[in-house]
Amino acid sequence: MMKNKAAGKSNKDHFASTLANLSVNREVPKSAYFLLLLLYLLVNSATRHLSSATDMFFLYGLEIPKTMLSGVFASLGNILIILLVILFGKLGFITSCVLMALQFPRLLMAIFMAHNYATIQGIFTNLFTLVASVIIFMNQRRLKTYQAKMREQAITDQLTGIPNRFACFELMNDLIDKHERFVLVSTDLNNFKSINDTMGHEIGNEILIEICERWKAIASSPDAETVDFLARPGGDEFLLVIRGYENEAGIEKAIHRYQSALEEKITIEDCDYFLNASFGYAEYPNDASSSITLVSYADTAMHEVKNSAKNDRILHFSQDLSKIEQNLATERKIRNALENDTIFFQLQPQYDIDHKLRGFEALARMKDADGSMISPGLFIPVAEKIGLIDKVDLSVFRKSAMFFGELLKRTGADITLSINISVRHLMKNNFMEEIRDVLEKSGLAAKNLEIEITESIMIDSIDKALEVIGEIKDMGIKIAIDDFGTGYSSLSYLNKFPADLLKVDKSFIDEMNSGESSKQYVATIISIGHIMNLDVISEGVEDESQLKTLKEIGCDYIQGFIWGKPLPPEEADKLVVAEFGTI
Numbered sequence: 132m133m134k135n136k137a138a139g140k141s142n143k144d145h146f147a148s149t150l151a152n153l154s155v156n157r158e159v160p161k162s163a164y165f166l167l168l169l170l171y172l173l174v175n176s177a178t179r180h181l182s183s184a185t186d187m188f189f190l191y192g193l194e195i196p197k198t199m200l201s202g203v204f205a206s207l208g209n210i211l212i213i214l215l216v217i218l219f220g221k222l223g224f225i226t227s228c229v230l231m232a233l234q235f236p237r238l239l240m241a242i243f244m245a246h247n248y249a250t251i252q253g254i255f256t257n258l259f260t261l262v263a264s265v266i267i268f269m270n271q272r273r274l275k276t277y278q279a280k281m282r283e284q285a286i287t288d289q290l291t292g293i294p295n296r297f298a299c300f301e302l303m304n305d306l307i308d309k310h311e312r313f314v315l316v317s318t319d320l321n322n323f324k325s326i327n328d329t330m331g332h333e334i335g336n337e338i339l340i341e342i343c344e345r346w347k348a349i350a351s352s353p354d355a356e357t358v359d360f361l362a363r364p365g366g367d368e369f370l371l372v373i374r375g376y377e378n379e380a381g382i383e384k385a386i387h388r389y390q391s392a393l394e395e396k397i398t399i400e401d402c403d404y405f406l407n408a409s410f411g412y413a414e415y416p417n418d419a420s421s422s423i424t425l426v427s428y429a430d431t432a433m434h435e436v437k438n439s440a441k442n443d444r445i446l447h448f449s450q451d452l453s454k455i456e457q458n459l460a461t462e463r464k465i466r467n468a469l470e471n472d473t474i475f476f477q478l479q480p481q482y483d484i485d486h487k488l489r490g491f492e493a494l495a496r497m498k499d500a501d502g503s504m505i506s507p508g509l510f511i512p513v514a515e516k517i518g519l520i521d522k523v524d525l526s527v528f529r530k531s532a533m534f535f536g537e538l539l540k541r542t543g544a545d546i547t548l549s550i551n552i553s554v555r556h557l558m559k560n561n562f563m564e565e566i567r568d569v570l571e572k573s574g575l576a577a578k579n580l581e582i583e584i585t586e587s588i589m590i591d592s593i594d595k596a597l598e599v600i601g602e603i604k605d606m607g608i609k610i611a612i613d614d615f616g617t618g619y620s621s622l623s624y625l626n627k628f629p630a631d632l633l634k635v636d637k638s639f640i641d642e643m644n645s646g647e648s649s650k651q652y653v654a655t656i657i658s659i660g661h662i663m664n665l666d667v668i669s670e671g672v673e674d675e676s677q678l679k680t681l682k683e684i685g686c687d688y689i690q691g692f693i694w695g696k697p698l699p700p701e702e703a704d705k706l707v708v709a710e711f712g713t714i
């Protein structure tokens with residue numbers, strides 16, 4: 132493979148120059164020094180010329196001697212001298228001293244030879260500028276030493292002496308500003324915590340220092356094909372910025388060198404340690420365009436590698452991983468919510484077509500740590516996947532039934548509470564016991580309870596499902612087929628299914644008024660429902676035109692924002708009391 136141009140130079144030089152070029156370390160460019168010098172020489176020559184001029188110039192009709200301008204230019208020259216000292220430290224100071232020293236013979240000659248006593252003022256101005264330069268320079272030097280120390284600390288990891296997280300972000304941001312392609316690798320040592328716990332932090336630190344030495348040698352090795360920058364953000368984590376690679380294989384080859392460096396045992400105080408690490412990486416600009424996102428993506432890939440059973444220890448980030456990460460976060464939230472019993476419910480009203488209250492659907496709700504709602508569309512599928520849906524269902528069922536049982540007793544209303552039950556939950560052996568237990572404790576009559584089962588999932592395990600559903604029906608509980616039309620609706624299965632209510636999915640209601648065939652589709656579902664002796668409710672009804680069409684085609688019930696959004700229990704309570712009063 133052709134050696135990369137960027138890697139041609141010794142990597143050691145690159146490491147040092149990369150650090151020197153970080154924006155925190157960047158000095159004023161040398162070109163500015165020459166520009167200031169040139170400006171000073173021009174201003175100085177103009178001062179000299181003007182001081183001996185005898186003619187006048189006109190400004191707004193006023194006649195002014197040109198010699199007066201020489202003072203203005205002399206002051207400008209002094210400002211440039213001070214700027215040189217401020218911006219260029221020692222170099223600027225020496226240059227200023229030389230420039231001013233060169234002025235004195237000319238000024239002295241003007242006084243003693245040409246008897247031009249006006250120049251005495253110039254001598255003093257020069258002397259004052261010189262003193263000011265010395266004071267500024269001394270002060271700058273003190274500050275610079277202090278600043279250099281601070282800067283060094285700000286970009287260096289104290290334990291290993293390599294650049295830290297801040298330095299790594301500085302470099303990434305600089306590269307992003309220059310639109311330069313690079314890869315960020317996030318690395319974490321495997322099982323390092325157990326070494327720390329069993330052998331103590333001192334040994335842990337020694338190991339980190341040793342690994343760092345090995346990796347630093349690789350990062351600055353002159354025969355590398357890429358330009359690498361190693362940083363330690365903390366703990367057993369390292370970050371690598373890799374540039375100058377040609378393709379994916381080049382990236383993996385570069386990372387592999389760091390991986391191989393751990394193959395040799397690490398010996399500390401006569402004890403041998405064998406370590407390995409997980410590497411995840413993300414590329415700018417292909418995977419992300421900001422340094423923060425790159426780090427988060429590289430971390431995601433690294434964690435995926437760490438948690439996987441595979442031997443492969445290097446992984447490129449992909450969007451699928453982001454989903455896995457999000458699901459993991461959601462899983463943690465669900466577990467927390469169940470542990471702390473913070474899952475709660477809202478009640479969405481259902482009405483008959485004449486706007487008379489039929490009942491409510493209980494919908495699960497969960498809040499994030501910051502108080503914002505997490506959509507059930509996000510957490511219900513995760514709960515299904517990790518086998519916690521029965522606990523979520525049961526929590527909503529128990530809480531809403533307790534509330535509803537008391538509400539019906541107080542108002543005498545004969546309305547329905549619909550709960551969503553996942554088929555996974557339905558299949559559990561103790562499902563019937565749970566139902567009986569909740570009904571008993573809440574005082575809710577079986578006839579006032581309806582269980583919604585999603586059609587698409589149910590069809591997979593129809594026989595077992597039918598058995599349980601039969602038992603539920605025998606108890607007098609109603610059954611609704613949820614999201615009808617989204618699964619593999621088959622008439623033969625619908626025929627076998629002892630449901631009471633068909634819920635037409637919102638997606639059909641959304642489309643219904645977009646054309647005659649969409650409207651006919653909903654009309655047909657309603658007709659089939661009626662032929663099968665089922666009531667039909669439309670979900671997600673949002674506007675008057677949908678309501679009008681549904682009335683025309685004979686829909687029995689309505690659930691949707693048009694007549695009611697999901698409500699907190701207190702609001703639902705008010706609604707029922709307003710309609711039925713209290714006993």
Ligand code: C2E
Binds near residue numbers: 496524697
């Ligand atoms: P679903 O059972 O079909 O519930 C109806 C969903 O449609 C609810 O969304 C409701 O807020 C929403 N909706 C109703 N009317 C309208 C409308 O007019 N416009 C719009 N834009 N949306 C409307 P939500 O609460 O986000 O629930 C989503 C799904 O999560 C539910 O769909 C259900 O499948 C599932 N779910 C909710 N709670 C539970 C639960 O306790 N257990 C189980 N297993 N699933 C649940």
Ligand code: MG
Binds near residue numbers: 583
């Ligand atoms: Mg539902």
Ligand code: MG
Binds near residue numbers: 613614634636637
């Ligand atoms: Mg639905």
